[in-house]
Amino acid sequence: MKKSKLPDPFAAARQTTGLGKMDDQNDPVTMVLGLKDVRKCAHAWKAFQSGATPGRIVVPSEVAIRTTRQIPFEVDPPEHKDYRNLVEPWFKRPLEEEYSAILSQQINDIVDEVLTKDSVEVVEGFSLRLQSRALTLLLNTPFEEAETWISWGTHVFRSHGNDLDGDKANILYDYIDKRITQAIKNPSNDLYSMLLQAEKDGKKLTREEVKGVMILTFAGGRDTVINAVTNSIAYFAEHPKSLEQLKESPEMVNNAVEELIRYFSPLTHMGRVATQDTQVCEHAIKADSRISLCWASANRDERTFENPNEVILDRKVNPHVAFGFGTHNCLGATHARQIMRTLLTTLPKKVKSIDILEYKENIEELGEFKRKVGYDNLTVQFNKK
Amino acid sequence: MAKITFITRDNETIELEGTSGSVMQLAVDNNVAGIDGDCGGVCSCATCHVHVAPEHQAKTGEATEIETDMLELNDYANEQSRLCCQMEISEELDGIVLQVAESD
Numbered sequence: 001m002k003k004s005k006l007p008d009p010f011a012a013a014r015q016t017t018g019l020g021k022m023d024d025q026n027d028p029v030t031m032v033l034g035l036k037d038v039r040k041c042a043h044a045w046k047a048f049q050s051g052a053t054p055g056r057i058v059v060p061s062e063v064a065i066r067t068t069r070q071i072p073f074e075v076d077p078p079e080h081k082d083y084r085n086l087v088e089p090w091f092k093r094p095l096e097e098e099y100s101a102i103l104s105q106q107i108n109d110i111v112d113e114v115l116t117k118d119s120v121e122v123v124e125g126f127s128l129r130l131q132s133r134a135l136t137l138l139l140n141t142p143f144e145e146a147e148t149w150i151s152w153g154t155h156v157f158r159s160h161g162n163d164l165d166g167d168k169a170n171i172l173y174d175y176i177d178k179r180i181t182q183a184i185k186n187p188s189n190d191l192y193s194m195l196l197q198a199e200k201d202g203k204k205l206t207r208e209e210v211k212g213v214m215i216l217t218f219a220g221g222r223d224t225v226i227n228a229v230t231n232s233i234a235y236f237a238e239h240p241k242s243l244e245q246l247k248e249s250p251e252m253v254n255n256a257v258e259e260l261i262r263y264f265s266p267l268t269h270m271g272r273v274a275t276q277d278t279q280v281c282e283h284a285i286k287a288d289s290r291i292s293l294c295w296a297s298a299n300r301d302e303r304t305f306e307n308p309n310e311v312i313l314d315r316k317v318n319p320h321v322a323f324g325f326g327t328h329n330c331l332g333a334t335h336a337r338q339i340m341r342t343l344l345t346t347l348p349k350k351v352k353s354i355d356i357l358e359y360k361e362n363i364e365e366l367g368e369f370k371r372k373v374g375y376d377n378l379t380v381q382f383n384k385k
Numbered sequence: 386m387a388k389i390t391f392i393t394r395d396n397e398t399i400e401l402e403g404t405s406g407s408v409m410q411l412a413v414d415n416n417v418a419g420i421d422g423d424c425g426g427v428c429s430c431a432t433c434h435v436h437v438a439p440e441h442q443a444k445t446g447e448a449t450e451i452e453t454d455m456l457e458l459n460d461y462a463n464e465q466s467r468l469c470c471q472m473e474i475s476e477e478l479d480g481i482v483l484q485v486a487e488s489d
Binding site: 040254257315320 | 423424425426427428429430449451454455457458471489
């Protein structure tokens with residue numbers, strides 16, 4: 001019963017200094033670990049900005065491989081609000097009936113498909129495909145586009161053994177450039193066309209701004225969703241009774257989704273850049289240095305969560321920060337939640353049990369910490385009801 | 386059965402009736418503007434923030450510590466603040482008036 005566990009490597013540091021340290025390409029990061037401190041720093045956008053050099057608030061930093069500013073993610077208030085208002089209604093579409101019906105069909109189909117196979121490598125063979133197909137809905141782009149995205153592999157920036165792969169990033173940037181050009185020539189009902197029509201301060205968004213939203217949409221929801229889905233499969237493999245429970249009590253699905261997302265925290269942390277000399281947990285933070293808001297640690301904070309290292313699928317009060325906190329909370333959260341809710345509704349209807357055949361954990365190296373965030377590969381057999 | 390009145394940010398008054406479930410779910414099911422309930426009611430998103438009229442606070446009770454912590458950094462929170470996903474519908478709530486709080 002431990003293949004699906006995600007240990008909390010931050011507990012000791014969280015309980016003592018409340019901080020962790022890691023280097024990242026000679027631009028060190030002070031990791032903020034406690035839930036309340038993480039919330040405070042996320043709220044203090046003037047002292048800890050997102051609108052730094054593009055790529056710098058991401059850990060590992062993407063400064064070396066990206067010049068386009070991701071929007072609205074790397075913009076601070078008040079400008080942030082203008083961008084966010086432009087895109088927010090589009091990113092709430094997953095709540096619409098037609099959207100969730102198609103998503104449900106997609107997930108039904110892929111579950112049916114894996115049930116016919118003797119073994120499935122979940123990361124590439126299930127999660128990446130599920131994520132890519134669902135992304136065609138979010139972009140409102142033809143279903144066939146998913147095949148191109150699947151062919152890029154699991155991480156658009158990372159290839160095996162190389163955390164920051166400039167060549168791979170260029171595949172994505174070139175692809176987005178082409179699609180923007182296409183949408184300029186032949187506007188449709190997709191996200192590119194919507195953004196090209198959108199106005200801020202009475203002016204149409206520039207090509208670079210459109211690109212910034214699109215890069216965010218592709219990059220932000222890729223390995224996060226893949227990890228959430230893959231970790232869920234591993235969890236249900238070791239907890240077949242939970243599948244039964246969800247089938248009998250579908251009203252539990254929402255709580256279960258929030259709990260799995262808290263426990264998995266698919267995005268370990270997100271950085272900010274200090275705009276002035278300041279302090280966190282009585283520790284000096286120098287102007288122009290980086291901190292990170294460690295969602296994964298905050299979500300195991302024993303001062304707020306009872307039995308934080310246990311998955312309690314019907315946990316009722318669950319003030320987790322897996323989708324961030326405050327102004328910059330996750331734009332794709334509605335889409336991600338809808339994927340997880342649909343998955344947790346579909347699996348229990350069709351799947352009796354899941355056997356783990358082989359796996360290799362994906363361990364992040366974060367200075368003094370090593371954190372399991374998911375799997376490099378996970379081979380399973382899905383067994384029919 | 387409890388009658389619950391929402392006043393939206395645009396000052397629209399919406400009167401609803403409910404028997405069970407959370408006040409947030411009642412509002413979401415009836416499209417009360419400004420109550421999103423993104424997290425489905427686990428007190429993680431604060432998109433169901435309301436102000437309880439002072440004369441009705443005895444009925445709703447005070448916010449829990451988890452709610453207070455969530456709202457501590459919210460510029461629009463005050464002593465009348467509640468996250469209405471944490472309010473269960475019951476006869477006791479009959480007649481309450483909830484003002485949908487502002488948000489950033």
